Amino acid sequence: MTCLDQPPTPSLARTTASDPRLLSKPELPPSFPIIWRDSLIYEHARVGRVFNHRRPSRYPLAVVEATTEGHIVEAVRLANQLSCRVSVRSGGHSWAAWSVRDDAILIDLGKFFHFHLDGETGVLEASPSMTGRMVNRLLEPHGRMFPGGHCPDVALGGFLLQGGMGWNCRVGIHDICNTQRRDSN
């Protein structure tokens, strides 16, 4: 038996067959990077970037692999329209894989990058998907560093919300002056 012969997990089979939202999907621009639960590449989108290889039995309705702020706004609008919750993934290092929520629209920020260092004020803007390693590589030529996680692949999004134990412990959280929230308005 090859892996292609294996049936989908019972939970996935049950939810795709019975979910009316997958039968009449809302119209979206063809370029919108959404992967619905009945797609062949869904499983990779669901957990491919989760660090812990003990995969959760939770199945979002769809995954939006956002590359722009517009995609994030559109994903939140879509979740409103479908009466779903939204979940977010930055670096995927939550051990419990909290980004993976049943029937949610999962916004995966793994391909959304923004980095700007203001030379005058020294204030850094960075997207939640940027990891400690990425940020510090870009800051090094400017003689600066960010006290991200000791594991360099932890991303800023989860680190600032649920981590914060960085080089020179806890300095990281204290230096944050602003975060941006995206909603459907």
Ligand SMILES: Cc1cc2nc3c(=O)[nH]c(=O)nc-3n(C[C@H](O)[C@H](O)[C@H](O)COP(=O)(O)OP(=O)(O)OC[C@H]3O[C@@H](n4cnc5c(N)ncnc54)[C@H](O)[C@@H]3O)c2cc1C
């Ligand atoms: C191997 C490993 C090493 C680690 N080392 C350290 C360390 O040295 N120091 C430390 O402090 N922690 C460490 N951690 C813990 C880590 O900081 C937390 O698990 C952190 O939450 C991971 O962030 P992430 O963005 O990579 O993970 P994710 O799984 O993407 O996100 C973690 C949580 O934050 C939420 N979230 C992420 N981005 C957003 C967003 N933009 N908006 C709203 N919610 C969001 C997710 O939904 C999820 O609930 C480590 C974890 C692992 C697995």
